[in-house]
Amino acid sequence: MSTASKTSVIPRKVDALKSCTQGATYEGIIMPQDMPRLSAAVVTIQREVAAKVSFFRDESNYRVVTGEFDALVSVQCERCLSALDYDLHAEMDLAIVISELQLENLPKECEGWLLDENTDADLYEAIEEELLLALPIVSYHDLADCSAQGQYSTGDFEEPVPEKKNPFAVLGRLKLADKADSTDKES
Numbered sequence: 001m002s003t004a005s006k007t008s009v010i011p012r013k014v015d016a017l018k019s020c021t022q023g024a025t026y027e028g029i030i031m032p033q034d035m036p037r038l039s040a041a042v043v044t045i046q047r048e049v050a051a052k053v054s055f056f057r058d059e060s061n062y063r064v065v066t067g068e069f070d071a072l073v074s075v076q077c078e079r080c081l082s083a084l085d086y087d088l089h090a091e092m093d094l095a096i097v098i099s100e101l102q103l104e105n106l107p108k109e110c111e112g113w114l115l116d117e118n119t120d121a122d123l124y125e126a127i128e129e130e131l132l133l134a135l136p137i138v139s140y141h142d143l144a145d146c147s148a149q150g151q152y153s154t155g156d157f158e159e160p161v162p163e164k165k166n167p168f169a170v171l172g173r174l175k176l177a178d179k180a181d182s183t184d185k186e187s
């Protein structure tokens with residue numbers, strides 16, 4: 001991948017049928033804010049999602065779209081509830097169909113993507129779907145890296161209070177700092 005292609009944003013809407021005929025490949029990035037469902041499913045999407053999508057007709061003349069996507073996200077460790085980085089990788093391999101009948105007639109090993117012939121396909125939505133499916137159901141730090149290690153020696157898993165959800169924690173700290181400032185210069 002060249003630097004130039006990495007920094008270009010791939011289009012959201014593409015004419016999938018024409019792209020298959022042309023054998024078009026779209027390679028570039030998608031901005032994190034264009035992946036709202038993925039954003040909601042993780043702590044943060046740390047940088048642009050790298051994507052490469054190819055449209056073509058395969059040897060059986062099916063219209064096919066394949067793709068590879070990479071995202072760096074933060075997910076919550078279910079043991080210590082702090083964030084950990086996760087390299088999210090997803091792939092796409094779909095047969096493009098334009099009717100229910102075509103969808104039914106696909107070979108059973110093929111996953112279909114039913115599109116309206118007259119409407120451009122939403123590439124971002126399809127890519128986001130694949131990334132969501134590739135997310136781990138639960139995530140944990142490696143035991144050695146987890147801040148909760150050794151805290152639950154009884155085996156009972158107590159639910160710790162998540163710190164980051166409390167919007168007043170910052171406020172409380174500010175107030176304390178204020179007080180400290182006015183009464184005591186020592187920090």
Ligand SMILES: [Zn+2]
Pocket residue numbers: 077078079080081082140141145146147148
């Ligand atoms: Zn952890």
